[in-house]
Amino acid sequence: MRLVFSALLTAALSIGLLGCQSTEPPKDISPEQADPVMLRLFSIKTLAGFTLKVPESEASARLSTFIEAPLPWVTGDYTDGPVRGQVLLGYRDLQMTNARLAGAQLMLAPFVVTNQGSGSFWYLGLFGLKAESGTVSHLSSVFLGDRIELRGISVSAGQYLPLTVTTELLVRDANQAMAETPGLLDLRRFEISPQGQLVSLD
Template sequence: MRLVLSVLLTAVLSIALLGCQSTEPPKEISLAQADPVMLQLFSIKTLAGFTLRVPQSEAVARLSTFVETPRPWVSGDYSDGPVRGQVLLGYRDLQMTNARLAGSQLMVAPFVVTNQGSGSFWYLGLFGLKAESGTATHLSSVFLGDRIELRGISVAASQFLPLTVTTELLIRDANQAMAETPGLLELRRFEINPQGQLLALD
């Protein structure tokens, strides 16, 4: 009886182990298949794209096209009901931080949202990059202004959260028309908190 049970148990375990083994090796992603934005920005071959959540909207935009003038952008289109627009990420101003959250390396970058109107709405975005899985996740955004000019972004060198991010902007004073070039320098500070949110400090 014991011999019969032993034989049956061995057979069941062998079948289970064979079922767990994959007969196909993992497929290598070719350069032609890889998302071009993730490949150029992070040297990661992945099928997953870099998508941004459009603030005050349910829409998302997958970044797809590099534009070098009037400044270096990578852009993507979005639609939100009848509204059609574009999101432009300033990839030359993308700053990798030394901090990690839930296995992701945190990074910040400015992006602009445009639609059929005349505005160009600037935001600072917080993103998490997982090189192992080849994914970039949009975690949080803060509004910077309409038709401003960004002069620079600096991030504290700490590995620990909260982490301070400082932006240098040119904005308009109260008497300037929106059509005029902004000329008032403003420093604004933000904090990346342990929950993966960007919060204004000033």
């Protein structure tokens, strides 16, 4: 009786273990299947995309198209009710930091939001990149200005938060029309908080 029970138990365990094993190897993602933005920017083959949250909106825009002139951008479209617009990320100014938050490497990049109006609203975005899972999260944004010129972004080199971020901008003075080229130098400082938010220091 014991021999029969032992044989039945062994057979049941064997069937259970076989059921837990995958008979197919994990499928690799080919370059043709991979999201082209994630592949070009980070050399990561993933089906997930790089999606930006449109500030002051419930909309989001998945980046999809590279533009080289007049400036190097990667763009994506969004719809917010009756409003249709575009988000443009300045990927040449993307700054990787040495800090990590919840397993993600933090990085900064400027982006512009446009719609049917005449404005081009510039923001600085904070993002978290998880290379292992091939995902990017949009963590925070701060407004820089309307139709400004960005001259540079610098971030402190530490591994631990908070980190200080400095942006160098050209803006208009109070007497300039929006149609005129901005020429007033403006340095703005921000902090990446331990909670993964961009906070103004000025």
